[in-house]
Amino acid sequence: MKKYLITxxxxxxxxxxVELLRSEGGAEIVGVDIPQRCxxxxxxxxxxxxxxxxxxxxxRLLESFRPDYIVHLASVSSVADSxxxxxxxxxxxxxxxxxIADGVRELKLNSRILSVGSSEEYGNRPVSDMPLREDYQLRxxxxxxxxxxxxxxxxxxxxxxxxVDIVMTRSFNHIGPSQRDVxxxxxxxxxxxxIKRCGGGVMKTGDISIVRDFLDVRDVVKAYHKILLSGAKxxxxxxxxxxxxxxxxxxxxxxxxxxVKPRVELDPSRVRPADNAVIIGDNSKLVSTLGWKRSxxxxxxxxxxxxxxxxxx
Amino acid sequence: MKKYLITxxxxxxxxxxVELLRSEGGAEIVGVDIPQRCxxxxxxxxxxxxxxxxxxxxxRLLESFRPDYIVHLASVSSVADSxxxxxxxxxxxxxxxxxIADGVRELKLNSRILSVGSSEEYGNRPVSDMPLREDYQLRxxxxxxxxxxxxxxxxxxxxxxxxVDIVMTRSFNHIGPSQRDVxxxxxxxxxxxxIKRCGGGVMKTGDISIVRDFLDVRDVVKAYHKILLSGAKxxxxxxxxxxxxxxxxxxxxxxxxxxVKPRVELDPSRVRPADNAVIIGDNSKLVSTLGWKRSxxxxxxxxxxxxxxxxxx
Numbered sequence: 001m002k003k004y005l006i007t008x009x010x011x012x013x014x015x016x017x018v019e020l021l022r023s024e025g026g027a028e029i030v031g032v033d034i035p036q037r038c039x040x041x042x043x044x045x046x047x048x049x050x051x052x053x054x055x056x057x058x059x060r061l062l063e064s065f066r067p068d069y070i071v072h073l074a075s076v077s078s079v080a081d082s083x084x085x086x087x088x089x090x091x092x093x094x095x096x097x098x099x100i101a102d103g104v105r106e107l108k109l110n111s112r113i114l115s116v117g118s119s120e121e122y123g124n125r126p127v128s129d130m131p132l133r134e135d136y137q138l139r140x141x142x143x144x145x146x147x148x149x150x151x152x153x154x155x156x157x158x159x160x161x162x163x164v165d166i167v168m169t170r171s172f173n174h175i176g177p178s179q180r181d182v183x184x185x186x187x188x189x190x191x192x193x194x195i196k197r198c199g200g201g202v203m204k205t206g207d208i209s210i211v212r213d214f215l216d217v218r219d220v221v222k223a224y225h226k227i228l229l230s231g232a233k234x235x236x237x238x239x240x241x242x243x244x245x246x247x248x249x250x251x252x253x254x255x256x257x258x259x260v261k262p263r264v265e266l267d268p269s270r271v272r273p274a275d276n277a278v279i280i281g282d283n284s285k286l287v288s289t290l291g292w293k294r295s296x297x298x299x300x301x302x303x304x305x306x307x308x309x310x311x312x313x
Numbered sequence: 314m315k316k317y318l319i320t321x322x323x324x325x326x327x328x329x330x331v332e333l334l335r336s337e338g339g340a341e342i343v344g345v346d347i348p349q350r351c352x353x354x355x356x357x358x359x360x361x362x363x364x365x366x367x368x369x370x371x372x373r374l375l376e377s378f379r380p381d382y383i384v385h386l387a388s389v390s391s392v393a394d395s396x397x398x399x400x401x402x403x404x405x406x407x408x409x410x411x412x413i414a415d416g417v418r419e420l421k422l423n424s425r426i427l428s429v430g431s432s433e434e435y436g437n438r439p440v441s442d443m444p445l446r447e448d449y450q451l452r453x454x455x456x457x458x459x460x461x462x463x464x465x466x467x468x469x470x471x472x473x474x475x476x477v478d479i480v481m482t483r484s485f486n487h488i489g490p491s492q493r494d495v496x497x498x499x500x501x502x503x504x505x506x507x508i509k510r511c512g513g514g515v516m517k518t519g520d521i522s523i524v525r526d527f528l529d530v531r532d533v534v535k536a537y538h539k540i541l542l543s544g545a546k547x548x549x550x551x552x553x554x555x556x557x558x559x560x561x562x563x564x565x566x567x568x569x570x571x572x573v574k575p576r577v578e579l580d581p582s583r584v585r586p587a588d589n590a591v592i593i594g595d596n597s598k599l600v601s602t603l604g605w606k607r608s609x610x611x612x613x614x615x616x617x618x619x620x621x622x623x624x625x626x
Contacts, residue, residue: 087415150463
């Protein structure tokens with residue numbers, strides 16, 4: 001039995017990570033998060049409500065549970081929200097990670113920690129710089145990405161100097177069934193499912209010419225698991241498809257799955273002026289050193305998202 | 314009357330900064346720090362005891378005082394201590410700065426902030442990289458320097474994206490009368506003054522072959538004042554002498570001032586294994602763009618330090 005501590009366990013990614021662990025068997029899981037209850041609770045999964053800014057609470061849990069693996073998914077991950085509440089974004093990304101890493105150091109645990117970062121850390125880069133490689137200099141340009149780069153500096157320090165066993169990611173956009181529709185692709189799916197149901201209608205979007213690197217959440221958690229089990233200590237891995245897709249072609253693909261022909265209207269309130277035109281990651285480190293490979297094509301992911309959204313209606 | 318808010322006002326640098334302001338006149342000062350009392354209190358200087366990790370306390374003060382200038386000297390600046398208490402080092406450097414910067418943003422103040430950083434941010438660099446220039450990539454490799462780099466990322470973000478008026482430094486070793494003898498040069502001075510007084514004795518040191526860039530604290534505060542008044546928003550300035558001096562030659566110089574011939578003994582507990590052999594800064598940005606120049610030679614500074622230490626005996 002391997003012991004896993006999963007932070008942010010009520011979130012989108014954690015749900016799929018736990019699913020993966022359960023499919024493989026042999027895991028004892030403790031999940032922590034903020035809400036009153038967690039739907040994942042079961043014989044192999046104990047939920048503890050906890051605010052990770054409370055350093056002594058997480059120390060106590062680390063000391064009693066002594067996890068083999070810590071999957072640190074807790075995060076305030078919205079860039080838009082980070083502009084409105086930069087201190088909250090920093091504290092709930094950087095400081096909570098620091099509390100965990102320092103707990104492991106202080107208690108001299110052998111836990112291996114997965115520190116999740118973001119493609120946002122690369123900052124604004126011209127199209128000619130794509131795909132983004134791990135050895136690029138980081139240029140964080142929003143509060144969220146500053147917090148993530150600080151987290152990475154801490155990860156590197158704790159791994160290299162304190163000998164804490166930490167592996168890191170820079171994760172690109174992930175999508176999949178049950179993702180909240182504050183994110184762009186599920187919002188498209190929801191609107192188009194509605195248009196299908198009503199036999200027509202108008203779709204509201206931001207700038208759909210922008211290109212992003214989307215990866216199915218089930219491929220993301222497979223990558224996280226591989227990095228956790230076999231990644232090199234102190235190393236950072238891009239987690240991405242390696243493929244750039246415009247939002248326009250995402251709309252086309254969903255529309256073709258649903259057999260609808262939506263009218264698309266630009267909603268200026270959804271346009272973010274400082275957005276990168278193109279973000280594509282290079283996943284060759286993950287692929288060549290850890291043997292990870294993508295299982296879900298974009299079309300398969302979108303089909304599953306459409307099916308999920310149709311069940312919700 | 315210009316209003317100055319000085320954090321860490323009970324410290325070594327603040328004392329000289331306030332002396333400089335008083336010599337120029339026209340400043341209304343509020344100082345904040347942790348101790349019960351501050352010796353600088355006077356008609357032009359109001360002391361407020363405050364823990365800057367308490368965000369709402371600093372917000373309240375910013376709102377009522379509305380400073381023209383914020384000289385942020387509060388810091389837990391010991392690298393050695395940061396290894397023992399990394400979370401404290403991070404919180405009391407990075408987070409307290411974030412609280413101040415965010416208060417200024419939130420309250421839409423026009424305060425200009427001086428964000429003090431450290432030469433430690435450059436990390437380990439070979440001798441061939443000297444002198445260290447502002448455009449070098451930062452490679453923080455201890456908890457203190459990780460905290461300072463994070464502070465600099467926040468400074469840059471708040472200046473460039475939120476429009477908060479922040480200027481930054483990377484400050485090298487500073488020395489001067491009244492500096493605490495936990496630091497290397499005042500510890501040499503203290504030991505040698507004692508040897509002079511006793512007519513002989515043994516001096517204990519760490520590795521005295523290492524080379525550092527020492528600047529008189531009075532030249533440091535002159536640089537800070539110039540950067541504060543005329544530095545370019547969002548820019549970072551090395552504050553240093555531009556000159557490398559070995560600890561051995563510092564000992565020689567103090568010995569010659571005191572006319573003593575000490576026996577020097579290596580104390581292995583004072584040797585820090587990961588120390589850089591040589592750290593020298595490039596001050597040409599400060600000199601050429603702001604017209605700063607050094608007033609105190611190393612010899613003059615050491616004479617003043619010796620005189621101060623002799624008064625203390």
